[in-house]
Amino acid sequence: MVDSLAALARELYGLQPAEFTAARNARAQEFKTTDVTLAKQIGALRKPSPAAWVVNLLAREDDDGLESLLQLGEQMRDAQEQLDREALRRLGGERRTAVAALARAGADLAARLGHPPTPAVLGEVEQTLQAATSDEAAAAAVSSGLLVKALLAVGFEPVDLDDAVAVPDAPQARERRTSPATPPKSPVQLADVRRRKEAKREAERLERDADAATAELAALDRRAERLALRRSSLEAEISDLREQLRTAETALVAVDRDAGTLADDRKQAEAAAENSASRAAEARAAADALELSD
Template sequence: MQREGGRGRDTGEHDVEPVESVLDELYATPPSDFVARREEHAAAARTDGRKEDARAIHAARRPTPAAWAANLLRRSRPEESRRFLELGQALREAHRTLDAAGLKELSAQRRHIVSALSRQAAQLAREAGHQLSQAAQQEVESTLRAVLADPDAADQWAGGRLAGSLTPPSEFPSDTAPAEPAPRELPRPDTRRRTPADRGRDELAERRRKRREELVRAEQAAEKAARQLADRRAEEADAEASLRRTDEEHDRAREEVSAAERRLGQAHEELDRAERERRKAEERRRAAAGALSRAEREARETAREVDRLAGRVR
């Protein structure tokens, strides 16, 4: 039976699980169990002769805790996730059309919903037996802000298979630094005299603008560092899991070698015992052969003596 998508086949003994279903299951699996489950599915695909499926499964990257929580939120709260994606579309449209009233209302919704959904993601993670760190929860919020701001990020999150957290684009207003009109967006003629107070306000506005830019850059750098840290931790966890598997295989091989050595020692003992028994049997055979020869000789001599005596009697 040909499997959906034309990849793989049914052996006739069991139904072949589609790769897409396997990947969906993997990215809903807690990160601590991800590698083991991935290798089980990849091994099953290789056993079935589905090499392409096995490669696709093995290539799946282990999600960070924050990415897993975001995936869990997407799959466990489908209706709320749909409304969140729709909010992102409306918010991006408001930015494109410069609808100030709509933008103000949607921005307030954005901050409220991002906060609420990030708390839901943390709650879902706790219910699954995993407590999110503060840094991981911040990564969830970063991912949700990116989903609102970036259509590509929205598509990635909608698929439910994030391996790492997402970062909002720099041109999208940050929740921590609401957008304000730039003090000198366009040059305009000034028909009145500039007072020291005017210049002071302009300087203050310029300093605020620079501080906002520095804050945005610092937030982006912090989020990037957090993603890199999470990636390194995931790589370390994968390496540790691989080392544990290798240690287990080494221990099993060592036990098998020890058992083989014990069996070899027992076989040598059996061989030595058989050799000793063989030598004893050979000695008994030689002794019996010697006794037989002596008995035959005595029988011949006795027979000759009988013949000799019988001749005298006749």
């Protein structure tokens, strides 16, 4: 079933974009009475995006150019495994040149068929070709000629191939050639590669720990700075309050002094009042006595 679907898909994905939908529907209709499942699978095939169509065109029409690029990707992955920085720099430059040249070749093929790609589409073609050098699964997807959408490689992560190939389980239309530049590794070489990978992972882990510690230190420094500012503010506030306290204490002493003076004055006034009252009483008694004698 997969072989039959793959063969029909390759036929459809080899058509020009304007012909795809009608041809797909017609082929699905053909199998409606003889193979309902296959008819549904054909009818579910999605029209390739403009960039995917150009890459599919390269897979069919420029097999050697695409194979050279994919072998370059194998060499880059091997250099990455061996942590060969010099080889990676050299191969990276070669890949940029090869991707640009193959994308231009695809643009020329598409233009000759009356579908020149826009700059945006050509950019997606280049992204897809570069992604094909990132891992074997992406290389197989690109070389299948059944690509539905453009691919994108992000760092060293596996390329996302979800819904990227019309028939994911389709057998390869041709066998990939193995690059003669990458002979099988001996057990010793493989052990060295594993040790280098482990050392790299440990170094990356320690670097992440160091970055986290640096970030934590920076956060603590910011907290310390905020606390220092708060302390300065509180010290200034305490200084103001102490000054107010000294002023209030001075005023209290003055009040106590005035209160003491007032108490003494009151005693004197009270004595004077009592003396005046006594003298007034005596004067009144004398006056009353004189009136009675008269």
